[in-house]
Amino acid sequence: MFPRSVLITGANRGIGLEMVRQMLASSAAPACLIATHRSGPGSGSVVSLEELKSRHSNLHLVQLDVVSDRSIQSAAEVVTGLLGDTGLNLLINNSGYAQRTTCLGQVTSDSLLAHFHVNAVGPIMVLKALKPLLEKAAVAASSKSEYGIQRAAVVHIASTLGSLTNACVEMRMDEYRASKAALNMLGRQVGFELLQAGIVSLLLHPGWVKTDMGTEDAPLTPSASVASMFERMAELNKEKSGTLIDYTGRVLPW
Numbered sequence: 348m349f350p351r352s353v354l355i356t357g358a359n360r361g362i363g364l365e366m367v368r369q370m371l372a373s374s375a376a377p378a379c380l381i382a383t384h385r386s387g388p389g390s391g392s393v394v395s396l397e398e399l400k401s402r403h404s405n406l407h408l409v410q411l412d413v414v415s416d417r418s419i420q421s422a423a424e425v426v427t428g429l430l431g432d433t434g435l436n437l438l439i440n441n442s443g444y445a446q447r448t449t450c451l452g453q454v455t456s457d458s459l460l461a462h463f464h465v466n467a468v469g470p471i472m473v474l475k476a477l478k479p480l481l482e483k484a485a486v487a488a489s490s491k492s493e494y495g496i497q498r499a500a501v502v503h504i505a506s507t508l509g510s511l512t513n514a515c516v517e518m519r520m521d522e523y524r525a526s527k528a529a530l531n532m533l534g535r536q537v538g539f540e541l542l543q544a545g546i547v548s549l550l551l552h553p554g555w556v557k558t559d560m561g562t563e564d565a566p567l568t569p570s571a572s573v574a575s576m577f578e579r580m581a582e583l584n585k586e587k588s589g590t591l592i593d594y595t596g597r598v599l600p601w
């Protein structure tokens with residue numbers, strides 16, 4: 348079910364960590380699963396990944412802070428060394444950041460820029476750095492192999508809160524919403540270019556999920572959300588490339 352190589356950003360907790368757990372538990376686990384984490388090795392927030400790593404030789408941990416160009420560059424070099432000529436089949440841009448705002452008085456340029464950096468700029472810079480590896484995987488696939496995650500794909504974890512159509516006064520989170528709207532546009536725009544290189548893309552909303560970001564009030568467990576998102580990823584093809592959908596497959600308004 349899973350392709351040979353997968354890289355997930357922000358994989359040390361929440362939805363990203365659950366993706367790692369489910370991939371490793373699968374009988375069709377990736378031969379090379381790269382889980383990236385912002386904090387240094389040995390730090391408290393990487394404990395769960397390091398415990399998984401001690402039991403799974405196909406799991407590789409790479410430090411990556413998506414707001415640091417230097418960190419992205421050095422992570423790309425490590426990943427290139429791990430994957431070599433086979434390239435990268437699937438990039439999951441999962442890392443994200445959200446603070447709650449309730450009124451214009453709370454918004455600052457620093458908080459706006461921080462949200463845009465983690466949620467929109469970072470994912471595109473990571474994609475830019477890893478694009479040569481995705482291209483390698485697309486070229487390595489036989490000319491008859493179908494477009495999809497088995498060949499070469501990028502999935503951006505999006506949010507329904509990034510939809511302009513769904514803007515509402517009840518749920519402000521203005522900086523987060525605007526940054527996820529920017530991710531939608533960037534993801535869609537670069538998606539056209541990726542498709543020409545044989546790489547499909549998807550903007551995928553996980554639902555409202557019980558994580559540090561989603562809070563305990565969320566109705567969905569990470570386990571249920573991730574299992575459904577993996578089904579959606581498996582269905583990704585040329586026709587669905589560049590769309591914005593939720594974990595059930597419902598097409599969301601931009």
Ligand SMILES: NC(=O)c1ccc[n+]([C@@H]2O[C@H](COP(=O)([O-])OP(=O)(O)OC[C@H]3O[C@@H](n4cnc5c(N)ncnc54)[C@H](OP(=O)(O)O)[C@@H]3O)[C@@H](O)[C@H]2O)c1
Nearest residue numbers: 357361362385412413441442443506555556558559560561
């Ligand atoms: N939970 C929901 O209900 C929900 C709904 C819609 C969309 N989403 C999206 O789903 C994705 C995962 O969210 P989650 O609920 O799992 O959130 P989470 O539990 O808060 O985890 C966020 C992850 O992103 C990482 N991260 C933050 N800043 C980073 C940076 N500069 N560089 C690299 N990694 C960074 C965090 O690493 P650290 O541990 O180092 O901080 C952590 O691993 C996000 O893109 C989020 O916007 C979530």
